[in-house]
Amino acid sequence: MVMAEPFSMSATELAVVAPDATRADVAAAVARARELGCGSVCVPPTLVAAAFSFLEGDATPRLTTLAGFPSGKHVSLIKASEARWAVQQGAAEVAVVVDLAAAKAQGSSALISELMTVREAIPHPVMLTVIAESAALTEPELRAVVTASVKVGADCIATSTGFHPSGGASVEAVRIIADQLRELRAERSVWIKASGFAGDQQQAVDIIEAGATVISGAGLDGLT
Incomplete structure (x- = not known):
């Protein structure tokens, strides 16, 4: 068996996004992310303020949250408002x-x-990640989402x-x-998050x- 080469935990994101996630869960996740050296921690919008306080002003791990999660069936202006509000609470990235x-x-x-509505609500330097739900899309549909994301100035595309x-x-x-991304010559400017x-x-x-x-998951236990 060929063993995996080591990789940096800074390329990981610890996600705490379950519907029943609590402040205590977020506190534990922030501590765990620091312990592992994760690059970011992702929490629901309602727990952004809590995560921000637990981070105590540290920029690492980066504080990430969500908009229109998990279905995407939200009015665009609601997604934009949710994203803007989360940034005001301390989020550095919105997916x-x-x-x-x-x-x-x-x-x-x-x-x-x-x-575009969401991007205008959270201009740079806030990171905008687009969650594509790739497993539910055909290849042409997924490519179209990537193209649209690049056109609006997204910083990252997530798989799911x-x-x-x-x-x-x-x-x-x-x-x-x-x-x-290579076709669009955007491979150096747009990240890919395996969420x-x-x-x-x-x-x-x-x-x-x-x-x-970036690799994003709820546990990351298999990586340690």
Whole structure:
């Protein structure tokens, strides 16, 4: 068996996004993320202020939250308001879930319009991540989401929420996203987040070699 090469835990994100997550869970996650050396910690919008206080002003791990999570079936202005509010509470990155119907309606302006509304609500230097729910999309649909994300100035594209029945992060989805970013000459400016990850070190190495910049998961126990 070929053993996985070591990789940096700074390329990981510890996600605490369960519906029943509490302040205590967030406090434990921040402590665990610091212990592991994670690059970021992701919490629900209602717990951003708590996470910010537990971080005590530290920029690392980066504080990430969500908008339109997990279904994406929210009005664009609601997603934008949720994102703006989270940044005001201390979030440095907001990951917005796309409306799958808009993502599947190739040629429609709905997806671009939605993402632009959120981007305008949280301008740089706040990071905007677009969650594509890749396992529920065809390859052309996924590529279209990547293209739309680049057009609106997104900083990162994530593979999944981890809540959709179609599945989470996959090597193939990361490869498609990476290939489309190369086509758009955006591979150096836009990250890829393998979200909903649940695997071991070898699987992490495989997904990073496919093009992932960040691995995000609820436990990350298989990586330690």
